Amino acid sequence: MDSTSNPTATSAEPLLSLQAITKRFGSFTALSDVSLDIRPGEIHCILGENGAGKSTLCNLIFGVHRPDGGAMRYRGAPFHPAGPADALAQGIAMVHQHFSLVSDMTVVDNVLLGRERGILKRHDCAEQLEKLAVEYGLPLDPYAKIEDLSVGERQRVEIVKCLIRSPSLFVLDEPTAVLLPDEITALLDVCRRVASSGRAVVLVTHKLAEIKKIADRVTVLRGGRVVATSSTPAADIDALVRAMIQGNVDTLDSSAASMIGLKPEKAARRDREARTRSEALQIDGLTVRDYQGAMRLDNFTLTVDRGEIVGVAGVEGNGQSELTAVLAGMMTPAGGHVYLGDLELTNSSPKQITAAGVGIVPEDRHAVGCITGMSLAENIYLNRLDEFTRYGFLRRGELENEAAAMMERFDVRARGPGVLFSSLSGGNQQKAVLAREITLPNLTCLVAAQPTRGLDVGAVAAVYGHIRAACERGIAILLVSSELDELLSVADRIVVLYRGRIMGSCAADPAQREAIGAMMAGQAQ
Amino acid sequence: MTALEQPSQPAIRRFPIRPALLVPVAAVGFAALVGLALIASIGVSVPDAIAAFVDGTIGSPYAVAASINRSVAFALVGFGFVLANRANLTNVGGEGQIAVGGIAATAVALYGHVSALPLGLAFILPMLAAVAAGAAWGAIAAVMRVKAGTNEVISTLLLSFIGVWLLYWCVQSPLLLRKPMTSSATLPESLEISDETKLPLLTGDYSFPLHIGLPLTIVIAVVVAVLLSKTELGLRLRAVGLNPVAANRAGMSYARTVIFALASAGALGGLAGALMLLGEQYTLKDGFSSGYGFDGLVAGLLARGSVTGVAAAALLFGFMRSGGINMEMVAAVPTALVVVIQGLIVITLAGATLFIEKWERK
Numbered sequence: 039m040d041s042t043s044n045p046t047a048t049s050a051e052p053l054l055s056l057q058a059i060t061k062r063f064g065s066f067t068a069l070s071d072v073s074l075d076i077r078p079g080e081i082h083c084i085l086g087e088n089g090a091g092k093s094t095l096c097n098l099i100f101g102v103h104r105p106d107g108g109a110m111r112y113r114g115a116p117f118h119p120a121g122p123a124d125a126l127a128q129g130i131a132m133v134h135q136h137f138s139l140v141s142d143m144t145v146v147d148n149v150l151l152g153r154e155r156g157i158l159k160r161h162d163c164a165e166q167l168e169k170l171a172v173e174y175g176l177p178l179d180p181y182a183k184i185e186d187l188s189v190g191e192r193q194r195v196e197i198v199k200c201l202i203r204s205p206s207l208f209v210l211d212e213p214t215a216v217l218l219p220d221e222i223t224a225l226l227d228v229c230r231r232v233a234s235s236g237r238a239v240v241l242v243t244h245k246l247a248e249i250k251k252i253a254d255r256v257t258v259l260r261g262g263r264v265v266a267t268s269s270t271p272a273a274d275i276d277a278l279v280r281a282m283i284q285g286n287v288d289t290l291d292s293s294a295a296s297m298i299g300l301k302p303e304k305a306a307r308r309d310r311e312a313r314t315r316s317e318a319l320q321i322d323g324l325t326v327r328d329y330q331g332a333m334r335l336d337n338f339t340l341t342v343d344r345g346e347i348v349g350v351a352g353v354e355g356n357g358q359s360e361l362t363a364v365l366a367g368m369m370t371p372a373g374g375h376v377y378l379g380d381l382e383l384t385n386s387s388p389k390q391i392t393a394a395g396v397g398i399v400p401e402d403r404h405a406v407g408c409i410t411g412m413s414l415a416e417n418i419y420l421n422r423l424d425e426f427t428r429y430g431f432l433r434r435g436e437l438e439n440e441a442a443a444m445m446e447r448f449d450v451r452a453r454g455p456g457v458l459f460s461s462l463s464g465g466n467q468q469k470a471v472l473a474r475e476i477t478l479p480n481l482t483c484l485v486a487a488q489p490t491r492g493l494d495v496g497a498v499a500a501v502y503g504h505i506r507a508a509c510e511r512g513i514a515i516l517l518v519s520s521e522l523d524e525l526l527s528v529a530d531r532i533v534v535l536y537r538g539r540i541m542g543s544c545a546a547d548p549a550q551r552e553a554i555g556a557m558m559a560g561q562a563q
Numbered sequence: 564m565t566a567l568e569q570p571s572q573p574a575i576r577r578f579p580i581r582p583a584l585l586v587p588v589a590a591v592g593f594a595a596l597v598g599l600a601l602i603a604s605i606g607v608s609v610p611d612a613i614a615a616f617v618d619g620t621i622g623s624p625y626a627v628a629a630s631i632n633r634s635v636a637f638a639l640v641g642f643g644f645v646l647a648n649r650a651n652l653t654n655v656g657g658e659g660q661i662a663v664g665g666i667a668a669t670a671v672a673l674y675g676h677v678s679a680l681p682l683g684l685a686f687i688l689p690m691l692a693a694v695a696a697g698a699a700w701g702a703i704a705a706v707m708r709v710k711a712g713t714n715e716v717i718s719t720l721l722l723s724f725i726g727v728w729l730l731y732w733c734v735q736s737p738l739l740l741r742k743p744m745t746s747s748a749t750l751p752e753s754l755e756i757s758d759e760t761k762l763p764l765l766t767g768d769y770s771f772p773l774h775i776g777l778p779l780t781i782v783i784a785v786v787v788a789v790l791l792s793k794t795e796l797g798l799r800l801r802a803v804g805l806n807p808v809a810a811n812r813a814g815m816s817y818a819r820t821v822i823f824a825l826a827s828a829g830a831l832g833g834l835a836g837a838l839m840l841l842g843e844q845y846t847l848k849d850g851f852s853s854g855y856g857f858d859g860l861v862a863g864l865l866a867r868g869s870v871t872g873v874a875a876a877a878l879l880f881g882f883m884r885s886g887g888i889n890m891e892m893v894a895a896v897p898t899a900l901v902v903v904i905q906g907l908i909v910i911t912l913a914g915a916t917l918f919i920e921k922w923e924r925k
Contacts, residue, residue: 366812367812368808368811368812387814388811388812388813388814389814389816392813392814393814398812400812405806405808405809406808406809406812407809407812408806408809409802409805409806409809409810410805410806411801411805411806412798412801412802412805416798416802420802420809420810420813421812421813421814423795423798423799424795426795427794427795430794430795430796431793431794431795432793432794432795432797432798434793
């Protein structure tokens with residue numbers, strides 16, 4: 039059993055070692071025979087697609103789950119964390135994918151939360167925070183409220199919450215997904231500083247650029263198994279990618295490749311000059327206020343031509359959700375107009391918007407895009423069920439036959455059209471939603487919000503394949519995404535949203551990356 | 564990396580007792596045993612009590628018919644509950660819907676000049692009036708839900724009180740449905756409805772008073788089951804119930820679906836009230852609905868969305884109530900005890916189902 043850790047080799051003695059770890063959830067095996075060592079002073083990256091078992095691995099280390107087989111050793115002793123509190127007490131800290139902060143409390147109070155009882159020593163804590171700020175380059179106002187902070191600053195709070203405990207093992211689960219380019223660099227910098235003080239960092243990611251930049255060692259997971267390891271990741275990057283996606287890098291869709299940071303350049307720029315301009319979607323001075331009267335979208339004006347892909351960039355929470363909700367007919371704007379050709383769609387119902395030929399792929403697939411408790415076939419034709427109805431009776435056979443044809447065409451993988459939608463993987467769910475919206479009989483405009491979020495590389499490629507094909511057919515496409523790489527590779531033109539306003543727009547040229555990054559941070563160009 | 568053989572898939576645990584029918588039977592048996600222990604503890608002879616119970620349920624053709632007539636009312640309210648529940652709406656207003664149905668049926672039967680009408684219209688029109696009144700009562704809650712977001716559990720419950728007290732007012736006020744006051748001893752109740760407006764009996768024999776409510780309810784059960792499983796409307800109810808936001812995005816009208824669901828539930832409650840009045844009681848009096856709305860609600864809850872489940876629970880409750888009444892009259896067992904046993908059945912059934920589900924998931 040104990041073959042991987044060697045107690046005599048003092049220099050390489052691992053801080054944490056996993057030995058043949060297996061974890062099952064019901065009949066699903068999330069991790070199978072996973073062995074790896076984390077050594078002090080290293081940054082160990084865990085690379086893998088969505089569903090590869092990365093988060094499960096983190097949760098095992100942090101004591102959220104218990105393994106079904108295998109053993110963990112920490113600092114040379116068997117390690118069975120009873121829960122996150124136990125793991126924390128033993129010097130393991132974790133930054134989760136989703137923030138766990140109380141938004142109407144201050145930074146100091148959030149840091150103190152769960153650490154102290156009785157009288158809170160806010161002042162002492164604030165001093166500690168300032169020391170950390172200098173040590174790691176993490177400036178923070180200790181008395182600022184969380185809700186007033188940007189996403190990047192909130193993550194800094196999460197990191198400080200961990201660092202203040204001086205952990206010997208620091209686990210970060212996909213920490214860069216919500217950050218601006220500059221903030222990513224700063225975060226990687228913090229990781230390096232932590233590691234150089236003799237502690238270990240586990241960084242979970244699916245972005246190769248980060249691995250190239252920072253990783254000392256890499257373990258690649260696929261389908262819950264370790265499929266590759268490397269101590270020289272920068273040199274082995276192609277092999278690692280191949281292991282991660284189990285395929286040939288060269289045949290990978292260029293947009294999908296750029297998503298994981300493989301090929302930042304556009305493979306072949308489509309010729310847009312020959313196209314005659316004809317407006318499809320026209321958004322004119324759209325303004326949205328939330329229920330408290332705060333401006334969420336401020337005088338948003340944009341035109342999308344037929345056969346054009348316009349990207350809306352920006353850090354999440356800067357008005358993108360409101361924009362797509364208004365276009366989908368799910369939210370009433372305070373002002374402005376939306377036109378599709380000559381047809382005004384402002385304040386139209388979702389039904390009218392669908393009938394007019396606007397397809398919507400909503401950012402929150404589960405809340406808006408599908409009904410997970412219903413079947414795949416029902417979801418694929420959710421907005422066209424009347425086509426399968428005669429005298430009020432649903433012709434289920436015909437519905438399922440048509441849905442099976444759609445599954446074939448859009449490569450939606452499931453046991454059949456009658457399966458429960460919730461049994462599909464995220465990628466297949468998204469392909470089904472896309473199939474429904476992109477096959478509207480008179481589609482003229484497609485609004486896709488974060489269409490590739492949470493998808494693996496194969497599904498990303500498929501989604502872009504269909505979006506491009508629609509574009510070639512002359513459909514106007516509005517693509518809202520927080521992934522700048524994705525927009526740079528897919529879109530023709532990019533506008534940047536910041537606090538509900540358009541900060542600027544430019545051609546989707548990788549050379550504009552810096553400029554777009556600055557606009558995303560609120561600097562007008 | 565070392566290649567290990569694929570770990571064998573753990574078999575899904577199945578609860579050893581199958582079919583699942585055994586669970587409700589065991590729950591009913593357990594509750595009955597506790598009930599008998601309670602009866603013994605208050606000093607009533609257990610054999611006497613059992614004899615009275617059996618006599619009141621299946622002891623005579625009359626008892627069987629009366630029990631089934633009760634079950635029919637429970638079942639209608641239960642079907643309505645299941646229908647609304649498909650849209651994730653909880654209709655707890657059966658009691659009030661029965662009451663307004665009873666009022667409407669009485670008013671039309673007594674003062675609607677329907678007695679002379681041919682083709683059964685004499686009792687069909689009061690029934691339709693009751694259906695309309697119940698539907699309106701349910702629709703009030705639906706409109707409140709759609710317009711103001713009022714929780715339908717609260718609104719249907721409070722509307723129940725209004726309905727029950729409305730009925731009380733109707734039978735107390737000579738200006739409304741109270742029979743003419745000939746002396747100070749005139750009871751606060753309506754006149755008896757005319758024979759033409761009473762529901763025809765299936766056999767025509769008063770010793771077996773099973774009325775046409777039973778076949779009508781069977782037809783309604785089939786309609787509700789088909790509607791829920793085979794029609795676009797049933798799918799729409801389910802879609803709105805599971806995810807109103809996504810259903811709205813897909814072009815389904817939340818308002819129309821909610822109003823349809825609660826109005827249908829109310830209509831079935833109103834129909835139950837009509838059957839109770841036109842088929843059994845013949846005069847409207849205070850306490851007319853006597854908890855039938857709540858028993859129907861429990862039948863709907865226990866059935867967990869299944870129409871046959873509602874029918875089974877309604878039959879059980881109908882016979883239990885008849886047996887309980889007879890136990891009180893013959894063996895001096897308080898009816899409250901039957902209610903206690905009924906409550907026990909509900910708790911053991913629900914508990915056993917939960918237990919099995921948890922056990923299988925482990």
